[in-house]
Amino acid sequence: MYIYDEYDQQLVDERVAQFRDQMRRYLQGSLSEDAFRPLRLQNGLYIQRYAPMLRIAIPYGQLRTQQLRKLAEITRVYDRGYGHFSTRQNMQLNWPRLEDVPDILAELASVHMHAIQTSGNCIRNTTSDPFAGRVAGEVADPRPWCEIIRQWSTFHPEFAFLPRKFKIAVNAHSTDDRAAITVHDIGLQMARHADGSLRFHVLVGGGLGRTPILGSYIKHDLEAHHLLSYLEAILRVYNLYGRRDNKFKARIKILVRALGVEAFTELVETAWTDLKDGPLTLTDAEIHRVHAHFPLPAYDSQAPELDISTSSHMPEFVTWYRHNTHAHRQPGYRLVSLSLKRTGIPPGDVTAEQMLAIANLADRYSGGELRSTHEQNLVLADVKQIDLIPLWRSLQALGLATANIGCITDIICCPGGDFCSLANAKSIPIAEQIQRRIDELDCLYDLGPLTLNISGCMNACGHHHVGNIGILGVDKKGAEFYQVSLGGQATQDASLGEILGPSFDAADMADIIEEVVQVYLDHRQAGETFLQAYRRLGIELFKERVYATAD
Numbered sequence: 146m147y148i149y150d151e152y153d154q155q156l157v158d159e160r161v162a163q164f165r166d167q168m169r170r171y172l173q174g175s176l177s178e179d180a181f182r183p184l185r186l187q188n189g190l191y192i193q194r195y196a197p198m199l200r201i202a203i204p205y206g207q208l209r210t211q212q213l214r215k216l217a218e219i220t221r222v223y224d225r226g227y228g229h230f231s232t233r234q235n236m237q238l239n240w241p242r243l244e245d246v247p248d249i250l251a252e253l254a255s256v257h258m259h260a261i262q263t264s265g266n267c268i269r270n271t272t273s274d275p276f277a278g279r280v281a282g283e284v285a286d287p288r289p290w291c292e293i294i295r296q297w298s299t300f301h302p303e304f305a306f307l308p309r310k311f312k313i314a315v316n317a318h319s320t321d322d323r324a325a326i327t328v329h330d331i332g333l334q335m336a337r338h339a340d341g342s343l344r345f346h347v348l349v350g351g352g353l354g355r356t357p358i359l360g361s362y363i364k365h366d367l368e369a370h371h372l373l374s375y376l377e378a379i380l381r382v383y384n385l386y387g388r389r390d391n392k393f394k395a396r397i398k399i400l401v402r403a404l405g406v407e408a409f410t411e412l413v414e415t416a417w418t419d420l421k422d423g424p425l426t427l428t429d430a431e432i433h434r435v436h437a438h439f440p441l442p443a444y445d446s447q448a449p450e451l452d453i454s455t456s457s458h459m460p461e462f463v464t465w466y467r468h469n470t471h472a473h474r475q476p477g478y479r480l481v482s483l484s485l486k487r488t489g490i491p492p493g494d495v496t497a498e499q500m501l502a503i504a505n506l507a508d509r510y511s512g513g514e515l516r517s518t519h520e521q522n523l524v525l526a527d528v529k530q531i532d533l534i535p536l537w538r539s540l541q542a543l544g545l546a547t548a549n550i551g552c553i554t555d556i557i558c559c560p561g562g563d564f565c566s567l568a569n570a571k572s573i574p575i576a577e578q579i580q581r582r583i584d585e586l587d588c589l590y591d592l593g594p595l596t597l598n599i600s601g602c603m604n605a606c607g608h609h610h611v612g613n614i615g616i617l618g619v620d621k622k623g624a625e626f627y628q629v630s631l632g633g634q635a636t637q638d639a640s641l642g643e644i645l646g647p648s649f650d651a652a653d654m655a656d657i658i659e660e661v662v663q664v665y666l667d668h669r670q671a672g673e674t675f676l677q678a679y680r681r682l683g684i685e686l687f688k689e690r691v692y693a694t695a696d
Contacts, residue, residue, distance in 0.1 A: 189260030206234035217500035308387030350401030353605035448477025451530035493521030561601030568601030570618025570625035582655035611635035
């Protein structure tokens with residue numbers, strides 16, 4: 146993974162010193178609240194419902210164990226002993242003291258980390274497939290290209306104050322989209338041209354929030370050497386024409402819809418004319434420089450395959466293997482997902498003690514690296530199959546072996562009203578209520594792959610629009626209610642969910658979700674997933690059953 150050079154370290158260290166002085170002046174009263182607000186946002190610092198929140202950047206989800214240990218130390222010393230992994234693959238601290246933030250940033254800088262551009266109207270953390278570089282079917286490893294985008298976008302003077310926040314995702318797999326590129330401001334799908342050269346298909350204008358929209362392709366077969374100049378052209382058009390008078394209409398998706406895809410594309414192509422073949426053109430030497438930071442590990446070519454049939458005496462391990470591990474490109478290895486979705490624990494939360502233990506396991510079993518996912522879990526990307534059983538036993542002891550990856554209890558959930566000042570309703574208690582009901586019904590694996598996403602408000606940090614089942618917290622005269630949508634999908638063949646109908650009381654949510662899944666169980670065809678059944682059946686059957694029960 147990418148290692149800072151002296152230039153990178155100097156930039157981050159200087160930013161820490163700069164913000165330390167800004168914080169000092171703010172606390173002394175010589176810097177006003179209005180003046181301080183954009184400065185703290187540029188450093189990932191929010192003021193939430195009960196305390197500040199600091200969002201720490203984890204570029205495209207890549208972590209070294211040294212960095213995870215530092216995060217554990219920071220949460221112990223400066224917070225309440227845990228961190229929260231977000232859908233941007235970042236980590237959030239929910240309880241830091243305002244005056245401690247400069248010291249936290251200095252600690253992060255010591256291990257090549259920061260909180261730069263994790264908030265504010267700028268280009269945020271570029272996200273990608275947590276299995277990047279380790280699965281068959283990839284066009285190429287997307288991580289070097291994410292790093293190229295990161296270096297281009299960090300401290301970009303022209304795009305520090307965009308109309309609104311801006312998010313980019315990169316996917317390299319030919320058939321699987323684990324980066325959800327269709328719901329990003331820019332989504333990049335890597336591909337190969339007929340001549341074998343690397344190309345990018347470019348989507349623009351995706352996003353969730355108040356106006357959920359799937360992105361539209363505006364460019365196919367963009368030559369890799371022109372990636373940055375084309376991205377620059379898109380951002381220039383957005384910066385020039387994006388609305389600044391209404392933050393709810395300021396995202397690029399609104400601009401693309403207002404102009405029309407063809408007219409927007411024409412503006413981008415015109416802007417690109419002045420940029421193409423200029424200084425932003427990526428040279429072979431620069432591409433090679435960045436790619437050199439992402440070599441394949443020295444795999445054991447003699448690593449044996451695990452015959453799972455010999456583990457039938459350990460049914461819990463077999464279940465975990467089938468749900469939480471994934472085929473690896475290298476024979477004798479598996480990708481392993483660590484579920485952060487144990488019932489009773491807020492989705493995405495991990496304690497300092499767990500972080501330290503995970504770092505030790507990553508050193509022992511996965512080459513000292515790990516990845517965070519936009520589903521709020523963690524991945525060990527290079528585990529020998531012969532090590533899976535001892536790894537599983539260690540994860541059991543840590544409470545991290547919940548075998549539910551891709552299942553309904555693997556819930557994506559924003560912090561909601563328990564923390565966020567923007568939330569209309571709590572999210573975490575609803576997630577726990579549903580998880581406990583599914584546990585009681587003992588139907589988890591019978592349901593098959595089924596995603597459930599929860600957001601506490603229309604900002605959609607829980608991506609409820611693209612959950613097979615989506616839940617949105619709404620405010621009704623000061624009371625918390627929840628709106629349910631069905632049929633969303635964030636990955637390949639993406640779709641936005643359809644609202645089921647009027648919202649439900651918080652106390653009824655487990656009953657409502659139980660009825661939804663029971664309709665699926667009653668009417669599915671052999672081998673049909675929930676999403677497939679929903680698309681065949683339509684929403685009316687679910688609506689009739691659910692509201693009959695609710696009445």
